[in-house]
Amino acid sequence: MNESRLAETSQAGHTTTESTIPGGNMSYKRVTLSQFLMEGQHRYGGSGTLTSLLTDIRTTCKMISHEVNRGAMAGNMGVAGTENVQGEEQKKLDVLANDIFLHMTAQSGNYAAMASEELEDVHVVHGSAGRYLLLFDPLDGSSNIDINIAVGSVFSILRLPDGASGETLESFLQPGVKQVAAGYAIYGSSTMLVLTTGHGVNGFTLDQNIGVFVLTHPNMRIPEDASEFAINASRARFWEPPVKRYIDECLAGAEGPRGRDFNMRWVAAMVAEVHRILCRGGVFMYPVDDKNTKQGGKLRLMYEANPMAFIVEQAGGRAITGQDRILDINPTGLHQRVGVILGSKNEVDRLERYHQDYEATAGKAEV
Numbered sequence: 293m294n295e296s297r298l299a300e301t302s303q304a305g306h307t308t309t310e311s312t313i314p315g316g317n318m319s320y321k322r323v324t325l326s327q328f329l330m331e332g333q334h335r336y337g338g339s340g341t342l343t344s345l346l347t348d349i350r351t352t353c354k355m356i357s358h359e360v361n362r363g364a365m366a367g368n369m370g371v372a373g374t375e376n377v378q379g380e381e382q383k384k385l386d387v388l389a390n391d392i393f394l395h396m397t398a399q400s401g402n403y404a405a406m407a408s409e410e411l412e413d414v415h416v417v418h419g420s421a422g423r424y425l426l427l428f429d430p431l432d433g434s435s436n437i438d439i440n441i442a443v444g445s446v447f448s449i450l451r452l453p454d455g456a457s458g459e460t461l462e463s464f465l466q467p468g469v470k471q472v473a474a475g476y477a478i479y480g481s482s483t484m485l486v487l488t489t490g491h492g493v494n495g496f497t498l499d500q501n502i503g504v505f506v507l508t509h510p511n512m513r514i515p516e517d518a519s520e521f522a523i524n525a526s527r528a529r530f531w532e533p534p535v536k537r538y539i540d541e542c543l544a545g546a547e548g549p550r551g552r553d554f555n556m557r558w559v560a561a562m563v564a565e566v567h568r569i570l571c572r573g574g575v576f577m578y579p580v581d582d583k584n585t586k587q588g589g590k591l592r593l594m595y596e597a598n599p600m601a602f603i604v605e606q607a608g609g610r611a612i613t614g615q616d617r618i619l620d621i622n623p624t625g626l627h628q629r630v631g632v633i634l635g636s637k638n639e640v641d642r643l644e645r646y647h648q649d650y651e652a653t654a655g656k657a658e659v
């Protein structure tokens with residue numbers, strides 16, 4: 293909601309008076325997530341289901357935020373002693389966050405079934421007449437937990453196809469363009485919920501004093517140009533030529549073909565990288581490389597790449613695998629992995645051109 297819409301809403305009926313209390317707290321004048329969703333429901337003529345779906349997510353993320361913030365005090369640090377379907381060692385908070393998601397979002401009956409990074413198969417919500425599917429990475433960046441660096445939760449919401457059953461995997465295998473909503477929570481210096489329902493991207497900060505998410509980042513937009521890239525540089529020897537070309541040019545800085553210096557960041561939590569890009573632009577890359585080619589890449593399509601691609605595109609950025617638009621990929625598996633290049637439009641356009649140039653050259657070489 294931009295300021296003008298906020299003003300409209302205020303004029304439309306909410307009596308707002310200047311605080312007459314000396315030094316009075318003005319936070320009551322902010323728009324809460326609930327008010328924002330209701331306003332959007334009236335504006336876009338929703339039935340209220342999407343509002344209810346996102347209310348489930350709101351409560352879930354508040355509970356996970358609480359557990360993350362308690363950290364060592366609650367014995368939430370360290371490993372769980374188990375592995376997930378990816379064969380990755382689970383942290384205690386991975387398991388706890390997953391349980392919170394499953395429990396809290398099943399209560400409303402909105403969801404027919406769910407899929408989680410932490411579960412091998414579809415999780416059916418028995419007895420639900422819900423017409424939606426929820427996919428999530430309950431704790432993204434969990435390798436950061438024990439070193440007190442930002443982590444997050446990522447979610448994606450799909451409609452249950454007409455005539456389909458939430459019991460089956462096939463119901464989930466929809467391209468990212470079919471998402472009805474997506475978002476993430478970032479548990480950092482503050483807890484924020486950033487989401488889209490297809491009408492732009494808006495960010496809400498958790499007011500810990502009253503336990504309410506308030507609109508603090510209306511209509512988030514990604515600058516088309518940027519001079520900051522995020523990639524795990526320890527994998528440089530595995531990169532494909534187009535990626536190496538792009539990074540080498542960034543590193544060449546003002547004396548190189550880009551004519552300006554670049555900065556680098558790597559937080560090892562996709563949520564934090566995407567949030568930074570939404571706040572100030574940049575490009576995030578976890579491309580397919582010589583080492584992860586067999587797996588199809590590192591990041592998972594259904595509950596990491598697709599929701600983040602939806603958000604990034606809604607904020608004016610782009611999200612590709614290198615050659616293809618991520619949201620157009622027809623999934624073949626619940627835990628399918630893809631290469632991810634996303635962020636500022638003009639930087640992603642350049643990377644796409646470099647991949648096309650390379651494919652064209654390689655194609656000629658094979659003739």
Ligand code: AFP
Nearest residue numbers: 431432433434435524560561562563
């Ligand atoms: P974890 O949740 O296992 O820490 O993985 C996080 C992630 O999927 C993504 O959020 C990061 O961008 C990426 O992996 C970090 O990968 P590296 O461990 O290779 O830095």
